[in-house]
Amino acid sequence: MISEIKNEIKEATFVAILLDETCDVTNFSQLSKVLRYVYKGEVYERFVGFHDVSGDRSAEALAKLAIDTLEVFQCKDKLVVQTYDGAAVMAGHLNGVQAKVREVIPHAVFVHCYAHKLNLVLSQAVSCISACRVFFANLSGFVSFLVHSSKRTNLLDTIVQKRFPKLAPTRWSYSSRLVQTVADHKVELEELYEHILENPEDWNTTAINEARGFLMMLRDFQFNFLLCVFGELFSLTDVTFNIVQSKYLDITFCSKEVEALKDKLNTKRNCGFDKIWLKTETVSDCEPARKKRKGNCSEATVKDDFRRMYLEILDTVIMQLNIRFQSLHDLKFIEMFDSKKISTFSDVFPEEAFQKLRTLYGKFFDIVRLKSELSAMFTSKQV
Template sequence: MECGCAIENLLKKNFSLLSFQEKLELVQVGRPTPKLPNMTCVSKCRGRSFSRHFQSSNYDEKSWLCGCSLINKLFCWPCLLFTTSKERGVWTSGYSDLNHLATAMNKHQLTQAHINSVVSLKTFGNTRIEFSLDEQQKIATTRHNQQVSENRKILERLIDCVCFLGTQELAFRGNDESQSSNNKGNYKELLNLLAKYDNKLERHLTTATTFTGTSSSIQNELINAVASVISDCIEEEINKSSFISVMLDETTDIGKKSQLSLVFRYVDGNGLPRERFYKFWDLSADRSAAAISNKIINIIKMKNWGDKLVAQTYDGAAVMASDLNGTQAKVRENFPQAAFIHCNAHVLNLVLSQSVNFISEVKIFFTTLSGMSSFFSHSSKRTHLLDDIVRRRLPTAAPTRWNYTSRMVNTVWAHYNDLINLFEEMIEDPDNWASDAVEARGFRHFLGEFNTKAEIRLKRGETAEEHKIRYRGIYCKVIDTIYNQMK
């Protein structure tokens, strides 16, 4: 067949740039095989000249050979169509050396580029590349969705671990979370425990390379995500409520940071009062009334709860309760309906504390009890002895919770004899308790004062034992009576 400038057009516009329909038509027409009568080559041998002419029989011998009568050169039809720019050579730009034609054709058809082009020509049109890509995309999408589903199931387990540790108020991380550590922290150890009974989680922890969910940054992100969801639920309940109040209290954590906790109190849709912790603020840099009030005011304004805020309650510290420049005064400047109510727990503590401070004997009594509690809590050795003999630890008095003090007094009263035996054992064993014997003697003398005063203050008709029991419990009874009346 005649060329019809097909090869010349391919040299101007690469086959890969044609549309699929144009490619298909070109492949179906097939290779051009013109006779090329003007293609000759002159050679000399032993002083004589020879002329070589192109023979059309070469097309039959090589099914890939084609020619162009306009350019008067030979080409490789598969390579002309399918070779890349890096693989192109003399058979895609035009071959005209008839003296070495046979050798050049045999050498070319053995090249890898030629073989790949022949395969591409044979398979072209059997399967549309668009269809193949579409099928591969469907397979890739299915695998991706399956992986996403598996990851979500793993993420559910990670979130459950975060919620469990948060509910139980347990620390997440340990001091050494390396692979060789015996205690990698509660979070990792809990995941390892669950993995023993969960094949999916075990496979994830052992095979995951990019996301295992155990790094400290991932733990923090999960904690923040859970906190965000909880905050959203609280905000949704508050949005449905008609009135809200805020409660604030500041304390110093173990890291010596001053933390301000914010609690909202409101009535939910079922008419039940709710108290929800909302968030912490770090006030280490600035603990002034302006800084505290700004945080509350910004939250209320940002959430558009200003019309709902009807009450605020804090302790009696000047920075919180002052009518002039305290937090409550600054909040009322922005929300006049937010009445200030002194914290009841602090009020109770102030009443009882101020009352007992005017009675020297009672003041010494409670100070000694607090010292007794600290005496045991500051030493693991003393605590161990307390557990062995008394089998009950002494509560620590809280500065703002009088019921903690009452609990401490009741504990000492209930285990009076055991505590005396404990202190006597420490006094009689100076080899093991040399540094503690002096304090133990003081606490033993303090508890023994009950017996001395019982003998001095015996009432007519009352035995020493009856008076000792009455005197021993007098503080507890008075405290419990006042506390129950003020609850």
């Protein structure tokens, strides 16, 4: 099979490499290797093996493995695309695998799912801020407590009459639905936990203690504050998330939507805190906890602490949007192959998109001939 794949790749003009790493059942880290290419007018994706990378998962080691794989299949000079997940070791723009591969093969453009990039933007906002990590861990605790027991699930159906979304912590669409569910049914959830505490004879000690903890959490000021913050944040990011999933060929449109999202977040950053604070005071049953400080800790100081947390969350999201979407405009040439836009190119040739293609892949084409053929294709009535 490997020999047959090598023969097909010999005839291919362009090749892409796809790498993904995961742990197997023995807890060894395995890297799957896939090559994608066009052969006789058909696109093929060929799995070419697993590689145990448990001993060294550094960017240097993985980049060497990628280049060694290309050399085995004699297609290093044909590589035009590399695609991996968004982990920093793979996608890092300075020291990630993709950057190290491009040091050797400059035209090997890195492409990553832009909807997944938005997931990573939100994930980064959480991982950098301890209060946010605790908040989402507690949210997941709600789900675990209620779904891992048929008796508790029945109580959930009876009192709340709404199931939590299925656990999928790495998907931020899941986190969005979870935040929305808890926010919309906060009163019913409090009633559920109060029911458990008021009927201790029906529940074991573990359930009673956990119910008491979750009830205190639902009434905690900081928990409610973050529930409001992420509720508003997700209401903005969910829209952009859906757009970049459905409009992935329209790079200009996706770029505008990402910029629009950043503008909205900057507006929230500049004048959104007071609204969040007032909303939290309305829905929370207690005052914000005052951190231990030397001297007097006034209400104004406590509010300033929450303001700093709010700004840190939004600044992190905006910064990650800038970093992770900075190369989006370089892929503008993809628009030339969007069937929904081709008819518009018969009147005005997409010069900007064509120049992006020329910058990235000019060495592979006779540029004058390519432009002539594209012009003929765009004006053809059969397109």
